[in-house]
Amino acid sequence: MPRYCSYDDTELAYRVLDSRDGASTPPLLCLAGGPARDAAYLGNLGGLDAHRPLVLPDARGTGDSPTAADPSAYAFPALAEDLESLREHLGLERFALLAHDAGTATAQAYAAAHPDRLSRLVLLCPGARLQGELPDDARDIFESRRDEPWWPDAAAAIERLARVADFDEVRDLLLRAAPMAYAHWDEPQRAHAATEPGQLNPVPRAGFWQGVSEPARKAILEHLGETGFPVLVVTGALDAVTGLRSGELVAKSFPRARSHVLKDSGHYPWLDEPDELRALVEDFLTGSLPDTE
Template sequence: MPHYVSYDAAELHYRVLGEDNGEGGPPLVCLAGGPGRDAAYLENLAGLDARRPLIVPDSRGTGASPSPANPAAYAFPALADDLESLRDHLELDRFALLAHDAACATAQAYAAAHGDHLTHLVLVAPGSRLQGELPTDAEDIFESRATEEWWVDAYVAVHSLPGATDLAEVRSLLLRAAPMAYARWTRTQRAHAAREPDQLNPVPRAGFWQGVDETARLNLLRRLRDVHCPVLVVTGDRDAVTGLRAGEAVAASFPRAVLRPLHEVGHYPWIDEPDMFRPLVESFLAV
């Protein structure tokens, strides 16, 4: 598995998908969320590797990348510094970046610090904690699905998670709550969700938002106004994890952002509607 040396001499790993596809398109770097989730859950993003290589880094403490000696390296601005080290290792002057879920905060931190290196930015199912907003529409989406057979058990699991301390219990509750993240709960979604409990590392998850005070947050947001690459923000109208309005707040942070809410799509659009997600991203990257 290829690796690179980051700013603090740590050896971090990444995967390359589709490097032998023959299309020869520019690479797309893809950041996994969670936070602290093994990037394997991204799979090949509904076949985006058919036209361009996907560079998929393992963030610290996930996949093949080791945990840092300093826990501050788990924070999303530090993960953005890792991304800059990866760009330098790959000798990319400019590149396209896609991020999902919590990794959208890392991607925004990178854009604020190194926006001149980005050709395109795709933010999939972002939250808006970085924007200082915590919309409640995800809860409304969850409540609207109360007639589905999985809902009662998922409701109990969601409300049990804050008090869970045992890792095995947390993983069990996450699996019970998983249907709320998908537009439907069929074999494909069940198989994808079944891998989540073992893909999460609670340590980097806990450190992701640490050490970013209000002054740093506001400074980061101000710098996003100077990011001039095109930005695509993708949300799903059945996403009971981050909802729709968070994406609106994120898109409003950039001068050249396009917001695309997708119908009958949850938190993982490449799983729920791959034939909708893939051409949307491909057409955006082609411009």
């Protein structure tokens, strides 16, 4: 894997998926969530590499990137500075950025600190912890699916998760609860879910939200309100992980944002509705989709 030297001289890894049609379109940089899950779970994001290269960095302590000597380097604002170092390494004046799940917090911290470097921003299934709210509609979505055959075991696993500290058991429980993250529980979803336990990294995961004070959080939101680039927030109607309300709150943090709900999708839309997601993101990146609703 190629590597780049970040702000503190740490060499971090990233992957490049070349465009399958050979087009010289500018790359789309893609941030993984978790937090602290190996970026491999993103795959090619449902075929988004068809017409443009994808650049997928492994955050510190994930994938092929080394662990951090200082735990504060795992906090999402610090990870945003790793992204700035990657931009410099790639020689990009401005670029389009896509982020999923907790990676959307890193993307928002980057947008607040370096707004002139972004051309467009896509946020997939974001939570709203940065916005200071924890909407409960994800629980409602989960409850609405209680007739699914996997629901009783997933519900028991979720209840147990709140009381478990051992990370090996956490991994097992997350796998049992995995169907709640998808609109369907077919072979592609099962295979994708099976990769999660081995892709989670407990120390970077614990450090992701640490050391970010309330004034710092509010400052990020204030700066987001001054950005000028277009933002697309995508949520899944069946996402029982982050729900829909979080996406609405995140979109309101930006002056030029539009929200889109994928009706037959959960937390991983490139697994549930790949064609719809690919067309939506491509239209947004090429300017075919209006910037705001």
